[in-house]
Amino acid sequence: MEDIQMNNFQIKSHIHDYEVEFIGDTGETLKSVIKEGDWIIIDNNIKKLYAENLIPILNENKHISIDAVEARKSYQGVESIIKVLIEGGFRKNHRLIAIGGGITQDITAFISSILYRGVYWFFFPTTLLAQCDSCIGSKTSINFGEYKNQVGGFYPPNKIFINPHYIDTLSEGEMKSGLGEMLHYYIVSGPEDFQFYKKYFKSAFTDKEILASLIERSLQIKKRYIEKDEFDRNIRQVFNYGHSFGHAIESLTHYRIPHGIAVSYGMDIANYISVKLGFIPESVRNEVRKVIINFWSGYEINEINIDAFIKALSKDKKNVGKQLGLILNKGYGKIFKNVMDNNEHFRGWIEEYFAKELLF
Ligand SMILES: NC(=O)c1ccc[n+]([C@@H]2O[C@H](COP(=O)([O-])OP(=O)(O)OC[C@H]3O[C@@H](n4cnc5c(N)ncnc54)[C@H](O)[C@@H]3O)[C@@H](O)[C@H]2O)c1
Ligand SMILES: [Zn+2]
The missing domain is CATH 3.40.50.1970 (Rossmann fold)
Incomplete structure (x- = not known):
């Protein structure tokens, strides 16, 4: 060009x-x-x-x-x-x-x-x-x-x-959706890539060169995984990070929340559960959350009903039998699949999240 x-x-x-x-x-x-x-x-x-x-x-x-x-x-x-x-x-x-x-x-x-x-x-x-x-x-x-x-x-x-x-x-919503989607690649990739994203994502709204390099890097990260697991049978599944929760949010808001914004909420929820399970310290969740909240204004999800949310999660393709197969966080570059019971504990965390962690 x-x-x-x-x-x-x-x-x-x-x-x-x-x-x-x-x-x-x-x-x-x-x-x-x-x-x-x-x-x-x-x-x-x-x-x-x-x-x-x-x-x-x-x-x-x-x-x-x-x-x-x-x-x-x-x-x-x-x-x-x-x-x-x-x-x-x-x-x-x-x-x-x-x-x-x-x-x-x-x-x-x-x-x-x-x-x-x-x-x-x-x-x-x-x-x-x-x-x-x-x-x-x-x-x-x-x-x-x-x-x-x-x-x-x-x-x-x-x-x-x-x-x-x-x-x-593109509308601002579609821009935020794209940037939200991109973020999951940078977290999956590792600490350096996350820091690169964190440093530049705000400028990407106005600077085409920065945006283009974020696009290029995002594709390079995805390339590494799809070349090893094109048919989504093992390692590529980490890219479902934020997506099980995100898909539930999309469908329960009747697609009012654009995909990448729903995924950004999904990553925050996955990180919340990861803190509860002792996989990451609160500081990691907060560092990511500081980025993610930039995509939420105008796209509130407070109306979501917890029963419906849990039910939607229980139907996710990545589940294993009756257990939830959720992609969780053990740190930048350490995103992994965790199989866990869909029990009262889990429900309690989701209720707590919706009651306290949404800003609006
Ligand atoms: N095959 C895959 O790997 C894959 C991955 C992710 C998503 N998807 C699918 O992609 C779809 C969502 O796609 P999307 O978000 O890229 O957009 P889209 O194709 O749904 O388009 C969204 C809106 O933006 C408009 N639009 C497109 N380009 C524009 C531009 N440059 N300026 C202004 N308006 C523009 C479109 O006309 C439309 O109104 C979903 O159906 C999803 O399931 C597929
Ligand atoms: Zn996606």
């Missing part, structure tokens, strides 16, 4: 290796990548917001624009896209090009993995969450009815093009 110097890198995958490239002008890159017969699947908001840069290319190429809403990420939602592709002459040697956030990614990845038993696809992530996290790692899930991300597989893009300038038009 002209103004922000970033390092491109390769990811090894059991499906196919792929590259992450940092770019400055999506239009120019698209022109050099797209070939006759390729189709673009683009988020309607991006099409509107970046019309000047993209419309000339969209006009010259086949494209489908979609509303990035969870309902679209479903069997019903992908059906009409597959129909248009098949009837519009899309062939196995053509490629799909996704431009948008995680919803556009999941839809395109899912279709690419099943259509003609697999076609090539490229991804231009446009949200912070997609740039710092979901764009790598191969997961391709769609929703099943009201159940999120229940159907899918592993099918990475053939190439990812990250343009940090897309962040300019």
Whole structure:
């Protein structure tokens, strides 16, 4: 890129290796990548917001624009896209090009993995969450009815093009969500990475170069784990840190709380339980909490009912039989899975957390 110097890198995958490239002008890159017969699947908001840069290319190429809403990420939602592709002459040697956030990614990845038993696809992530996290790692899930991300597989893009300038038009909530999501990578990684994040995350709201280096580092951390455990069978599971509690918060607030903000609450709750179990001193929890509370204003969760919260946790995919499989904290770089009873003790800690630890 002209103004922000970033390092491109390769990811090894059991499906196919792929590259992450940092770019400055999506239009120019698209022109050099797209070939006759390729189709673009683009988020309607991006099409509107970046019309000047993209419309000339969209006009010259086949494209489908979609509303990035969870309902679209479903069997019903992908059906009409597959129909248009098949009837519009899309062939196995053509490629799909996704431009948008995680919803556009999941839809395109899912279709690419099943259509003609697999076609090539490229991804231009446009949200912070997609740039710092979901764009790598191969997961391709769609929703099943009201159940999120229940159907899918592993099918990475053939190439990812990250343009940090897309962040300019994100709302503050989406920005905080991306930064909240990013934080869990830095805590999982170790003390140096956490300190790096702590030092720079506030500047990332206004300084694109700092944001770009936080994105790059976050992906580098994720890369280490997904290259060893692409299919999420063992070590990659530490990235569920904050997520069991976070998913419960998302669903109980009917997705009013953006994913990465829910995960930030989730990390604080995981740390609270980790203190109770003697895994970390209060000082570690407080140091992380000082960062996390920056994401909470405007996203209060006081209305959550404890019974419903415990019930949601008891259904988590990572549970072991009737026991809770929670990712807890033994210190920076020492995040681990702890299997524990979902008993009165645990319930007491959760009640105490909701009664005393929420600021609002
Ligand atoms: N496959 C994976 O590994 C993975 C990982 C994490 C999340 N996800 C999925 O990703 C989805 C969430 O994705 P997301 O948070 O990236 O965003 P999104 O795709 O849900 O989009 C959120 C909103 O932001 C808008 N938007 C996108 N880019 C924008 C920009 N540059 N400026 C202004 N508005 C913009 C969209 O139109 C939409 O209204 C969820 O469905 C989640 O399950 C998938
Ligand atoms: Zn997440």
